[in-house]
Amino acid sequence: MGADAKARRLGRLALFGLVALAALLLARRDLATLAAGLGLFLWGMSHLEEAIKRLSGGTLDRWLHAATRRPLRAIGVGALATALVQSSSLVTLLALSFVGAGLVALPGAIALLFGANLGTTTGAWLIASLGLRFDLAQYAMPLLALGLLGGRWLKGNQAGIAGALLGIGLLFLGIDFMKLGFAAWQDGLSLEGLAGDRLWHWPLFVLFGVLATVIMQSSHATLLITLAALAGGQLPYLPALAIAIGANIGTTVTAVIGALGGGPPARRLAGAHVIFNLGTACVALGLLVPLAGLVDLLGRLLGLADDAWPLKLALFHSLFNLLGIVLMLPLIPRLAAWLERRIPEPSQRPTAQARYLNPTALTHGDSAVTALEQEYRRLDRRTYHLLCSAILLPSAEVIGHPPTPAAVATPIDPRAWPTVDSRYRERIKPLLAEILDFHARLDVPLTEAQEQRLEELREASLRLVEAVRFGEVLQRSLLHHAGPRDPLRQAHDALRQALAEALNRLASEAPATAIAAPLAAVRRQLQRDLAQRLKAEELSAWQASTLMNDLHQAQRLIAALSEPRAGEPPRESASDAASPT
Template sequence: MPAKEAALNAPLSRPMRRRLELLGLFAATALLLARPDLATLAAGLGLFLWGMSHLEEGVKRLSGGTLDRWLHNATRSPARAIGVGALATALVQSSSLITLLAMSFVGAGLVSLAGAIALLFGANLGTTTGAWLIASVGLRFDLAHYAMPLLALGLLGNRLSSGALASIAGLVLGIGLLFLGIDFMKLGFETWQDGLRLDDLGGNRLWHWPLFVLFGIIATVVMQSSHATLLLTLTALASGQLPYLPALAIAIGANVGTTVTAVLGALAAGAAARRLAGAHVVFNLVTAAIALVLLMPLAWLVDVIAAISGMAATAWPLKLALFHTLFNLLGIVVMLPLIPRLANALERRFPEPARLPPAQARYLDKAALEHADTAVAAMEQECQRLNRRAYHLLCTAILLPSADVIGHPPQRETVDTSIDPTAWPAVNVRYHERIKPLLAEILAFHSLIDTPLTDEQRTHLDNLRDQTLRMVEAVRFGEVLQRSLLRHSARTSPLRDAHDDLRLALALGLNRLAEEPEASDIGNPVQTVRYRWQRELAERLRQQRLDPWLASTLMNDLHQVSRLIAALAASPQAQ
């Protein structure tokens, strides 16, 4: 019996899953072939979703990071964040894009959680403009008439152009697909004019409302687009297949369904992105609960506003769009004063790890790869972490505490003190523990960045990578130097005086670099010491005061120090 239960509970094998997928595909194909009206409806929905993806991608490529910077600057005050979030979502017609962008900002440490939460509130409000556009334009005009030339221009532009023109062509193609999808949806519902009636579920019983809310949630989760759910609802409402009040409940469910995108995006992200996803879920659930409880009063308020504004009493799609906007506004009014408390509660619920492993990246979340500015910011901050570690490791390489090098000019007395070789960890060991694994993560992250970048951003990323590699190169030179310094650390060693001069010169260069990362003269003390000891070596060899073997060792050390400082001079150091 246990064996049977284990077999039942075991996950399906890959061949079995493939067979089930093929079976489902054949069943769906058979159903669509048997029901042309359903096939038309499905085709319209597919074209609409395809158009949304082209529209979103075109906006991302055309903005070239401008949208990212705009949203980043907007999070400095809650009111501004809500307004800009709403406007940005209205322009790009994708609350999912704004949500993932806000998650990237938080994950990369660019904005506070409270500011990103306010941005999400605005995105929820901005997404209601989609219902207005569909209700006021999409359902009133023959969009197929305009879709064909847009599709032709978009397809030709994508094939024959590049750069900004290709991005514009992608936008045109997306709009054409949206128009064609809406027209197909209208045509599909018109064929169901007498075959599908939901009048019996008009809200006469208490269980009707949760049922329609659940339908809105499921539809949005399956299609990954609240716009698609609202399009489906609005076309059904306009064609008479769906009563007005159930349509309002479906719109509430569509709002809740959008949280799935945020949750999925946060699964592979850090604690900061999970907090924002939690805020999105809380806001949409609270807003949906308020809207569902106040459904009838809100419907009455919609009728009053519609009558005052001159809207026809039977303009159900426009009334649905108005209802969608009203209950999102109500949610913002209720939740806005609670943003600080919500942020604090989420920070307690999703705390940062008490201590990250030394080699683990902190800012390289997958969510940061979605957008240009967040990818660049994540690279910047992680490269700064690696550079700080490399900086302290270089102090270890020259056998000086970093506290005696950073923050104030190094003193000769510190360099002259006795050296205990057992007190200094090997640079090679620390490099493989703390530097190399982090470098591997940085290089892997850089290779995965395929979001549209401006020339300036692309150059900046390449410079970050190259500077980091040169900093690591300096550490490797320091590793060789440390071995020699430790071998000749005794006060009686013939090389100790020269080594102390080199250590002090390098410490001065590191100190200068810490104070002025762009300084170009950090190698001056090293060059001065090198030239002096090259002359001193020649003199001591002529006078037979220094063994040639030791002289060659010192010449090699002088060379290693010159290579080390040259690498640092090309690698601006984060403080």
């Protein structure tokens, strides 16, 4: 009851807060206009981001992935991608999903985030140069109409275009409402007393920028408020620069939140993002006055008016982010190494725990497919090791080098071999359950090739389970006839030798015909011997039928693993597969 009572109190407080806020907005039309503008702007950003995800169909993912091989290229592509999609959050989540799924190395992902920080400054330029100078409402209405109607009538990529138009229309309308709201404050609010002569105010404005960005989850929204207040004369120039610095720090919350459910690689990248933005902010705040002077000098060289404060703020935003990149670029390898030491991989990991299926990998198609491919390879290797147990041979005698007849002829102690079913429930089924659950939770736009690849992986996983079930039946018979004097022991040893060679070739990525060849040869030989042994009464009809059934189970096991093979992911090399995971 205590928890229920607390929840009810919180609910009443929230309701009271909403009622109080509604009363305030009804009493103050200027505040209501500002709030409406901010809400429309954030709503438009959300629509635009979703539309870009749908339109890119994995293209943006592959583009950014390819760029991370070289730091300078990663910075450039990260900046360009963020400038095009106007969402550093999207690029940040992509980078987190890449590094979490093992698609890219940490240094490349760090460089990509550096570029995203630079690219996000283009939003300030667009707002300052266009949003505050033109009447965007007249363009917003047609875009809203096209976006709403197109979203209802169109499908596929065309619906993505309609979503983008709707998002841009909401952005334009939000900017226009923000301008109207600040215009209403023109004579009623002035912060000129907080100009640059009071240095202790600057950290407070930095803190305001951080909090505003964290609350609104958008540095663009914080900069929009700042630029509108600066253009309307409600905010002095130097405090506005300090707010821009704070907005830069606030963008790290996306990386931090995105990394909470991720593994160590994602947490390392989030740490790098925080370190870079905090370091850049400290340098920019310490050099605020010199940087403001440099902005004035560059403004005159670019032909900006002395009172073009919004454009100067945009220039400052770009300048201090560029300064941070110049300072931090040579330190990327050391930063990555330090983070890897500070946030190591867990020393012990549950045997059935997936390594790559973290929530950040679900955000985009390429990272999700890559994560599933890597987990499938782990499932693949575990299945090989379990099937070695099914034929009563240590995996070290099968995978990594051709199996020897001496290892097959070793006396068998049935008590030393756990059942296939118990090992399956311990090592295979939990991992397979995580793979299937991850697949079911994947809800992002996928290309046709990605959908086909996911279907191939799912089918391959089910074939592995099918092979394990055949191995379970086979192991029971092998254990039952494991005695050295058992009439079936010699035939079973030949069958085990053939299966061991087939598993070895599977791990070595041999063609399907080569994999099936040892078993086919043994099957022909045993069928000839079977007739002779029946005539000589060395085997009973019951024992002969048992051997035929075992041959059939072995054939079905190898067929499940080797057919079809065209769509399956690359097999591990023999050396990789030699050690179980």
